[in-house]
């Protein structure tokens with residue numbers, strides 16, 4: 439991590455709370471603001487006129503006049519091995535896995551392939567303004583080693599884990615309950631807590647893990663309580679029927695995970711679309727997180743996430759791309775599609791709520807809000823600079839925004855993507871152009 443001081447100047451927007459609960463007092467905007475970063479952390483934030491005189495002599499000033507400086511965006515569910523099957527035609531979940539994912543993931547037996555894709559993936563996240571993600575690797579331990587090595591080299595805060603699968607997958611992609619446990623444990627001991635890295639115990643989903651493997655994952659979670667758990671649940675109706683047939687004794691899909699000790703405040707369940715009432719209650723009571731993956735849910739025809747229902751029940755919610763089932767690395771584009779999904783459910787989603795979700799909301803969902811998710815002194819210096827006039831169409835649209843922040847943010851979210859990202863800072867270092875910058 440660089441110890442060099444730097445000033446980043448622009449309009450600063452950051453959340454202190456959930457606007458759904460706290461309204462207009464949930465965010466703070468500083469029109470001509472500056473962030474002083476040093477040693478990978480935010481040292482001070484305020485008006486430029488107050489911060490500039492405090493900078494050490496010779497500290498560079500990155501002037502982003504007119505652009506918004508926000509906390510780095512956070513993606514709560516994404517698959518790094520799927521960067522070369524994103525946008526593959528014509529399948530719903532189970533066929534998509536068999537026809538594309540399970541073919542592609544076999545390439546990750548080769549450590550050189552793992553390293554090349556991990557580098558591409560992280561640089562693409564940074565290009566899109568995302569600085570932290572919760573990431574699925576493949577069944578191969580070398581896929582996790584490569585990912586964490588690439589994240590560590592970039593000083594990035596990342597969470598990842600080895601996929602565990604011991605049935606219903608190609609032989610080359612299967613471990614066993616015991617091997618999945620042993621390999622995951624070795625990876626946890628090698629990587630967790632190193633740099634800014636966190637580990638997620640990662641049974642892919644109940645279709646491809648036996649009860650014995652889910653129990654082994656639960657044992658790992660008890661043994662390493664600081665690890666996360668990530669898996670998929672209630673995405674697709676054929677998938678749900680398959681889980682019901684495989685686990686006839688369970689009350690529901692979520693109950694399969696609860697019985698193995700896999701629900702809880704550090705558990706993130708991708709999708710959560712077709713939930714029974716008892717499952718909503720189980721997620722809420724266990725403080726588990728449901729990850730809303732709108733581009734994936736639309737692309738794979740899985741269904742419409744019911745945010746209002748989950749929020750009403752007190753379920754913690756995150757927003758995620760789910761690349762490569764998801765079709766964009768951009769959290770802006772993901773939020774735009776999320777808005778459309780909620781429209782079809784007759785639910786509203788103001789821009790403030792969506793930007794909260796991409797930043798502090800997702801930091802809270804991943805229990806990382808003491809480190810990231812807002813532009814505050816003491817936090818890690820992960821920042822994105824968004825230019826609301828980045829394209830001719832955006833600039834043209836902004837002519838009628840009338841200085842209204844809500845209008846500006848909503849248009850930016852609906853029309854923006856990686857083109858709106860002027861710069862991404864990871865631990866205070868500019869990274870939009872890759873690790874070489």
Ligand SMILES: [Zn+2]
Pocket residue numbers: 515516517670708760763
């Ligand atoms: Zn997924």
